[in-house]
Amino acid sequence: MAEQTASNKPVVATISLAGCFGCHMSLLDIDDRIVQFIDLFELNKSPVNDIKKFTKRAHVGLVEGGCCNDENVKVLRYFRENCDVLVSVGACAGNGGLPALRNKMPLQECLVEAYLDAPTAELGKAIIPYDEELPKLLDRVYPCHEVVKIDYYMPGCPPSAEVFWDTLTSVIKGQGFDLPVELIKYD
């Protein structure tokens, strides 16, 4: 378990990998409960507060988006190492989502279409961008659980603010909760 903080609040971290930040927007959609959120939780590494590196171990990590490049993988592993409980949030983290549409075709074809044969590409000068600072694309987009162990999933595109709120508050109460029927009804 993470070491207890001075304020004794559960520590939460969030990240967006190959996602659209929609899940984060949905998290912020808890409206005025954001004030309660600050009372109840301590937010560590997250795009919301722009903390780049974990300063302490987190109780809960929320991961939005799957892995489309090597940097995503490294960040996800970094989260896994630093969070007690890791939650895969939304369709992209859980299934690859929209970015995984490219999985049906070879990576090289995608790159050629996007950078070399694109209507805006300058004839004869276009290249596939590469720099050691740029992440390398993976052969396909992976859902998070194919890269690291995932403890829980929050389905939805995005999961609603209510689902975020219920998930986080149940965590501090140490209890489970039932997913709304709409999220798990298929027929």
Next chain:
Amino acid sequence: MVRMKNQIQSIAEKYSNDRTRLMDIFWDIQDLHGYIPHKALRVLEESLDISTADLRETLSFYHFFHESPSGKFNIYLNKDVASQLKGHEAIYAAFETECNCKFGSVCMDGTFGLFETPCIGLSDQEPAALINLVPFTNLTPQKVKDIVAALRAGKELAALVEQYGYGDGANQQIKTMVCSNIRQLGPVFGEKISTGEGLAQSLKSTPEQVIEEVKTAGLRGRGGAGFGTGMKWSFCRAAKGSTKYVVCNADEGEPGTFKDRIVMTEYPEQLFEGMAIAGYAIGAQQGILYLRAEYKYMQDYLEGKLKDLRAKNILGQNVLGKSGFNFDIRIQFGAGAYVCGEESALIESMEGKRGTPRVKPPFPVEVGYLGCPTVINNVETLAALPYILKNGGSWYKGFGTEKTPGTKLLSVSGDCEKPGVYEIEFGMTVREFLAMVGAKDAYAVQVSGPSGECINAQQSLDRKLCHEDLSAGGSMIIFNKDRDLLKYMRYFMTFFVEESCGICVPCRAGNIVMRNNLDKIRAGHANQEDLDNIFAWGQIVADTSRCGLGATSRNPIVSSFKNFPDLYKKLLDEKTNPLYDASFNLEASVEDFDRALKEQNQIGRNVHA
């Protein structure tokens, strides 16, 4: 173009521009053009008054329909387990070499199209392939070479069928290489019966009495589910509606099953007579035999039998002199879809739609074909009826066990000396079964196909084949000790992935998850959690799917794990950091990107230059 338009229009008119006959219309178009051209859909759109999208919805569902030009000779090689056990790999390679193209494509000059297909009902004579739906059995690489060379040289396909069946019970009329391989007949199908005897006996009674007789016999559906036939009939008889149907489910698609093939070639009179008995019992005038496309080679033969039966007044008006009882049968072809063996999906298909199972209730006995009450029975169930009605229900109940009376046809394939069809009495032990078929070193038996159970042969010797113990739907595939069992379980999971109709998300996605996790196990990358994950998904798929496919798709893994836990446990990886997934390899997953850069960006022209 005008000519094609006229052709398509006249095909549609042949079926009275009835959109529910779309399967027949597509078959006729494909027979004419070799595929179903997009332009034909434009014509049908007008003739049948439905949109191209709706037409394509049906068309794209069935794997024997082609939407683009196919080969002059389309070769469908069976890829199923029974074929793999008999050397599928070498035949696969031989076809690719001889035809000079890859499976899943048509060769350059358009002569050959190579495709793979799941079980084609020839498990006792594999490897086998259908060439323009004509079966070629017991293939060897040399035979493949000869067949392809002869076809290339312009020889007629029919002329290549040199030998018409052989062995006991081989039927000479059907003119096919397929042999019946009847190894053992029991008290029911072994009895000599003259055509019409059972029906004549039925017509002396009231329909209610016929139903009672079938209930007394304790006959249960022979397709696998084992629902009481008499009870099904009484529901249908009681259902409101003046038009009712009897449908024979001859979409025998469970891998390893081929007993209906034998019934239809050796006992077609009994089958059709059984349909007439069912028709009399429930008050139907029309019977339909829904026949899988893999058995299209039987078409002329079966049509001929129907003609004979009409001549004998076993079918037609006032059947056998029974005033007011009119009954006739037509044959409806499927086009390659396992799920159409599910009765409500079969109805959808007969109505010209995708084979998507319906939400039940209502059951087909109340709302079935064209919305009318419909009884759907398996081939073997129907063919047993003349014997039961002739000899009486209590005669039949005297065979088998208390809860599962009667006899069963088993389709036996795999590692045994005598593959073929056996009629047994229910209650036979696995020990007796293995001795009967000559399986000396049986390791596992896949009972009732992938949706059934994979048993540990040596630990199950005293188990009995009957509904109260080991439910036997017909398929029995035997594996010996040298077989990599999980490889075949993996095939079965792929089979379900491919054959799921996709309407229920858990089945569409969950089967893939289970299959992929099994791959992970086989690759040595899985831990206990991955294994648990398979079972959790299996439960979700079983609980939330509409039909039997989803309800049973986890069985290959669940039952093989239950009976062979060590096969799985020895493959689990308990060493790697459990926080990381051992199957993910970062270095390997960026190789494609590095290759793309190398191949597409000329040297010296990357951003640094």
